[in-house]
Amino acid sequence: MADTRRDGHVSDQVISTAAAVSSKLLQAQARHPLPATPWFGKAAYAAEVFEENPDFDTPRIHAAVERALDRLAQLPIVHGHLDYSLPNVLSAGVIDWQHHGSVPFGYDVYPALDILAFKGGGKGYTITPEQLAAYTAALDETTASLIGQRVSEHLGDFLLVKCFFFLALMRPTDAARHDKHIKWQYRRALFAMGLEQYESSNAIDTGAFPALERFAAEHRAGRYPPFATTIN
Incomplete structure (x- = not known):
């Protein structure tokens, strides 16, 4: 936050540091693979999401989840943070591990900048597309050297799980x-948008997500937002 106090933009140095720490985490995870084990329920808080949003417990959503899990099955399972984001990434290491669990390799680090979009633009800092591209390229260089694969091709799969994570307990x-109530409806709308994108391309463009302020303004005006808030 100190870094962004002047103009609200994260500096390239912070992004570079995040990429370096993320690469170190990837290296550590690759050295300690785990046996294949179910991981989605805990990482996504899936039971809680379906309990609070029973209209989302549909064959359509389960089919998308199965597609993502099938695609991710080719990645090693590793020790994961499960709540990896910029505030938890320090130059000396990674903090806030209380929700740790098993995850596919790359799940922690690749969405770390994209997940800002789920917070609605209210955190006081922004990431440029160029910074996001540089961060992802640095991770791809690391994963290619570790497992022979650029794991960015699974970012959409990871983000589908994050659609669940950020809707849970809302x-x-x-x-x-x-x-x-507005924030819950907002997260439902982002889930619906993410699902539709994933179904068509196996990718999710968080840059297309509206800010929470815009969503709330449309609600106050009595207008339906220009994106789905329910799953048909």
Whole structure:
């Protein structure tokens, strides 16, 4: 946050440091592979998502999940952070491991910059497309040397899981908390957008996600947003 105080943009130095730390994590994970084991339920909080959003518990969504899991089955299973993001990445190492578990190789690090889009633009800092491309290229160089594969081809699979992760535990219990209700509906809309993109291309473009402020304004105006908020 200190780095972005002047103009709200993360510096190239922070991105470079994040790429270096992420590459070190990839190297450590590759040295300690795990036996194949179920991982999606914990990483995605899938049970919680379906409990709070029963209309999402559909064959369509399960088919997309199965496609992602099939694609990710070719990657090694490793020890994972499960909540990897810039605030947890320090030059000296990675903090905040309480939600750790098994994940496919690359799941932690590749979405680390894309997941800002799920937060609605309210974190006070932004990443440029050029920085995102440089970060991804650095990771691809590392994974190509470790397993002979540029794992960025699985970013869409990872982001589909993140659509679940960021919707989990969002449904408000207090009907008077309109702000929380809007945020829950916002995350549902992002889930729907991500699902539609993934179905057509195996990719998710988080740059197409609207900011929370725009979504809330359309709600206040009584207009339906120009994207789905339900899954048919």
